[in-house]
Amino acid sequence: MAADSKKGAEDDGGEFADFMADISEEIALRVESLEPPPKPKPEARKPTPVAQDAGLILEWENVVDRLIEDIR
Amino acid sequence: MSVVNYGTREITCKIVYYGPGRSGKTTNLQHVYSQLPEERKGKMVSLATETDRTLFFDFLPLDLGTISGFATRFQLYTVPGQVYYAATRKLVLQGVDGVVFVADSQSRQLAENIESLQDLHANLADEGLDPRTIPLVMQYNKRDLPPAEISAIEELDETLNFRGVPYFSASAVSGGGVFETLRSIASMVLSRLSAPATNDS
Numbered sequence: 722m723a724a725d726s727k728k729g730a731e732d733d734g735g736e737f738a739d740f741m742a743d744i745s746e747e748i749a750l751r752v753e754s755l756e757p758p759p760k761p762k763p764e765a766r767k768p769t770p771v772a773q774d775a776g777l778i779l780e781w782e783n784v785v786d787r788l789i790e791d792i793r
Numbered sequence: 794m795s796v797v798n799y800g801t802r803e804i805t806c807k808i809v810y811y812g813p814g815r816s817g818k819t820t821n822l823q824h825v826y827s828q829l830p831e832e833r834k835g836k837m838v839s840l841a842t843e844t845d846r847t848l849f850f851d852f853l854p855l856d857l858g859t860i861s862g863f864a865t866r867f868q869l870y871t872v873p874g875q876v877y878y879a880a881t882r883k884l885v886l887q888g889v890d891g892v893v894f895v896a897d898s899q900s901r902q903l904a905e906n907i908e909s910l911q912d913l914h915a916n917l918a919d920e921g922l923d924p925r926t927i928p929l930v931m932q933y934n935k936r937d938l939p940p941a942e943i944s945a946i947e948e949l950d951e952t953l954n955f956r957g958v959p960y961f962s963a964s965a966v967s968g969g970g971v972f973e974t975l976r977s978i979a980s981m982v983l984s985r986l987s988a989p990a991t992n993d994s
Contacts, residue, residue: 735828735829736828736968736971736972737825737829737830737833737972739972740972740975740976740979741857741975742858743980744817744857744865744976744979744980744983745857745860745861746980747858747961747980747983748861748863748865748983749802749861750806751797751983751984751986752797752861752862752986753861775940
């Protein structure tokens, strides 16, 4: 990554070119060593806890039928 | 604070040249400016009095172009050295990432150097910056003057450089030591680069 910037620096002249070359190398090292700040991961959704009495009502159709009968 | 902004892919650093009046702070910036290739020359803003003393501050934006995919900018400032511009010095120090203390090597200026250094420490502390840890480089300027008029480097360093930071002898008027100093402070500032604390990038 530093190679590109070094090439750019060589195009300039004099003391500034030397400065640019050194700084480019330093920056390349720094930005490569620094990881971008991690984005906060969304928390994994917890599965809806299964109620203790889950499964008692197994056949809704029957229940509904009985309710309708009762109403009648 | 110097920041690597991964969102906008920018690196921006602010460096302030501090020191007593007439120590050569503006001359440092003028030399850097003179060495910039034409295509990189922005505007050096210099507000001086009729007698060429820095009235407010000098500002030299150094646009280094894109380095490793990041638009990199160094902002170089000087402060007015004269004692009565204390408010301006405080203002310029806001958000500073690194300081170059330009000391005048003339023996008769030693007290002014010490006073300016104390002023720097007080102003940094006022800004909430720790004078013991902020990137700092000492430059002992005007080494081109006759030896009888200037203090020895060792003496200056012993008196002023109690932190033991890197120091450079310089003759800013001819450019000697100017880029060495800049390279050193830039390196120190870059070593403290950090990603912004925001969560938008």
